[in-house]
Amino acid sequence: MKKTGLYFGSSTGHVEGIADKVAQLLGIDAADVHNVANATPESAMEYDLLILGSSTWGYGDLQDDWEGFLPKLAKQDLSGKQFAVFGCGDSSSYSDTFCDAMAEIAEQVKAAGATLIGQIPADGYSYDATRCEEDGQLIGCCLDEDNESDETDDRLDTWVQAIKKA
Numbered sequence: 001m002k003k004t005g006l007y008f009g010s011s012t013g014h015v016e017g018i019a020d021k022v023a024q025l026l027g028i029d030a031a032d033v034h035n036v037a038n039a040t041p042e043s044a045m046e047y048d049l050l051i052l053g054s055s056t057w058g059y060g061d062l063q064d065d066w067e068g069f070l071p072k073l074a075k076q077d078l079s080g081k082q083f084a085v086f087g088c089g090d091s092s093s094y095s096d097t098f099c100d101a102m103a104e105i106a107e108q109v110k111a112a113g114a115t116l117i118g119q120i121p122a123d124g125y126s127y128d129a130t131r132c133e134e135d136g137q138l139i140g141c142c143l144d145e146d147n148e149s150d151e152t153d154d155r156l157d158t159w160v161q162a163i164k165k166a
């Protein structure tokens with residue numbers, strides 16, 4: 001059984017709400033769910049699998065609390081760990097930078113030695129562009145609570161199955 005920790009940053013509560021759902025779906029204890037606004041990067045060292053969630057702000061930028069946390073997390077030696085990413089964006093108003101913060105997190109956490117799991121098909125989305133798409137797949141679970149919240153449960157299910165298979 002992989003020891004799993006979930007780290008999220010959320011400005012208006014969307015990612016925070018999704019983090020609760022993800023914790024339930026993956027059986028993660030509340031004590032292992034961390035808001036990056038007040039988490040320590042060293043705490044990540046105790047986990048085999050990191051689940052990382054951020055919304056995207058500005059024009060393709062990290063959620064504010066991740067701006068401070070990500071560089072510190074990426075300074076840890078994360079080799080041997082697996083990680084998966086999820087996030088919320090707005091595929092209508094920010095159609096060219098949809099969920100880009102997830103890709104920034106993935107890039108830096110990969111560079112720190114961890115292995116990405118939980119890629120899913122990019123079918124059924126309406127964005128114009130995202131850094132999260134690679135070879136027709138999404139690097140993780142991109143969600144749009146502003147416009148497509150009716151898709152969220154199915155998207156989460158697909159992603160959770162991919163994580164469990166990895």
Ligand SMILES: Cc1cc2nc3c(=O)[nH]c(=O)nc-3n(C[C@H](O)[C@H](O)[C@H](O)COP(=O)(O)O)c2cc1C
Binds near residue numbers: 056058098099145
């Ligand atoms: C000023 C502003 C900038 C935003 N920029 C982006 C963006 O570049 N890409 C994107 O996908 N979503 C963008 N969004 C949408 C938010 O990421 C989305 O509403 C998200 O659900 C917020 O989640 P949170 O409440 O967990 O922070 C932006 C929203 C606002 C208000």
